[in-house]
Amino acid sequence: MPEKGALVQGTLDMLILKTLALEPMHGYGIAQRIEQISQGVFAVNPGSLFPAFRRLEREAWIKPVWKPTDNHRQAKYYALTARGRKQLQSETETWGRRSAAIARILEAC
Amino acid sequence: MAIGHRLLGAVRALLHRRQTEDEMDAELRAFVEASAERRMRAGVPEQEARRAARFEMGSLESVKDGIRDAGWETAVEAFWADVRYSARVLAKAPVFTGVVVLTLALGIGANTAIFSLIDSLLLKTLPVEKPEELVQINDFVLTNSLWEQIRNRQELFSGVFAWGSVPFNLSTGGMVRNADGLWVSGDIFRTLGLRPAAGRLFTVDDDRRGCGARAVLSYILRRVMGDVARVLACGIAAGIAIAFATTRLLNALLFGLTARDPFTLAPGALIAAVSLAAGLFAARRAVTIDPMTALRQE
Numbered sequence: 138m139p140e141k142g143a144l145v146q147g148t149l150d151m152l153i154l155k156t157l158a159l160e161p162m163h164g165y166g167i168a169q170r171i172e173q174i175s176q177g178v179f180a181v182n183p184g185s186l187f188p189a190f191r192r193l194e195r196e197a198w199i200k201p202v203w204k205p206t207d208n209h210r211q212a213k214y215y216a217l218t219a220r221g222r223k224q225l226q227s228e229t230e231t232w233g234r235r236s237a238a239i240a241r242i243l244e245a246c
Numbered sequence: 247m248a249i250g251h252r253l254l255g256a257v258r259a260l261l262h263r264r265q266t267e268d269e270m271d272a273e274l275r276a277f278v279e280a281s282a283e284r285r286m287r288a289g290v291p292e293q294e295a296r297r298a299a300r301f302e303m304g305s306l307e308s309v310k311d312g313i314r315d316a317g318w319e320t321a322v323e324a325f326w327a328d329v330r331y332s333a334r335v336l337a338k339a340p341v342f343t344g345v346v347v348l349t350l351a352l353g354i355g356a357n358t359a360i361f362s363l364i365d366s367l368l369l370k371t372l373p374v375e376k377p378e379e380l381v382q383i384n385d386f387v388l389t390n391s392l393w394e395q396i397r398n399r400q401e402l403f404s405g406v407f408a409w410g411s412v413p414f415n416l417s418t419g420g421m422v423r424n425a426d427g428l429w430v431s432g433d434i435f436r437t438l439g440l441r442p443a444a445g446r447l448f449t450v451d452d453d454r455r456g457c458g459a460r461a462v463l464s465y466i467l468r469r470v471m472g473d474v475a476r477v478l479a480c481g482i483a484a485g486i487a488i489a490f491a492t493t494r495l496l497n498a499l500l501f502g503l504t505a506r507d508p509f510t511l512a513p514g515a516l517i518a519a520v521s522l523a524a525g526l527f528a529a530r531r532a533v534t535i536d537p538m539t540a541l542r543q544e
Contacts, residue, residue, distance in 0.1 A: 165280035
């Protein structure tokens, strides 16, 4: 397994929103999904993940949903809201522009 | 609105603090458990899996602090804790608190009162219609016949009036109780555009030889004093508030303080600075006053 690295600064919110675009998930599921899909390049640590949930919840981009788990306990899942979907779209666009610009700069030199 | 949502969320978190904390605990516990389970499924022995999961979470308290800090309710709570703490500290030293609060309250209150008196007497424009069009002519002896000539012949102004100040004795017997009063000509109130609060004012018709004595009572003093009292109350309230705020600071500074310490002079310096600022401002405005506003002192 390649070495796990920190996230690119300022992208955590976008990655969480993107992960939730598919289906509601709980905290560990989101962390796992980001790690898996990035093929282990990004590791999300709980110390930044949970404050991000609180922040996104306050922005009303995600909302908590309590669901029973496999072992019959209530677990806190997060679901994307309509506002969150809009936010994800705008952040994705911004990110696309930025990364394309960085790629262009790196190729030019 | 995003702000509305944030506000609502924070208020909810403040009101249901217990519940919010419980939910946070449950959520973090679930995370650790899920992490441990996944490790166990991958073949790690239970003990080690749990240890690794806890390690991954790190300090539970610092994660929780991070979550709490994501909203602004921690700031509110910290502020409230500060308020309670300072109240406790102040209650422990009632004499010190009393002296500081009283000094600041009186200092600021007195200054605002003096300023408001000067402000209402000297700084504000006269409470009449078009005060900028008023012209005062004096420094010569104006006899009644001369006045009547001016009154009947002048074409320069929209109105003219004359006055002379005289103390009136208000007492019905015994000790003399003088009130400052004015003899005025009939057109004064129309010229100044004043309206009576009750009854009626003089008109030109009242101003003829042989007319009966008529008087208009002013309650300007009461009004000014009302203004002053209001401002004084505000000043004292502000004084108490500032006093409470600064005593907290002073208390912290007073810890291990000697009498020669410059910090001991802080309250005095603060009061002096406030007084000086208020006094200077009032004085600076006062010396630039148009002499016409002296009329207001009637």
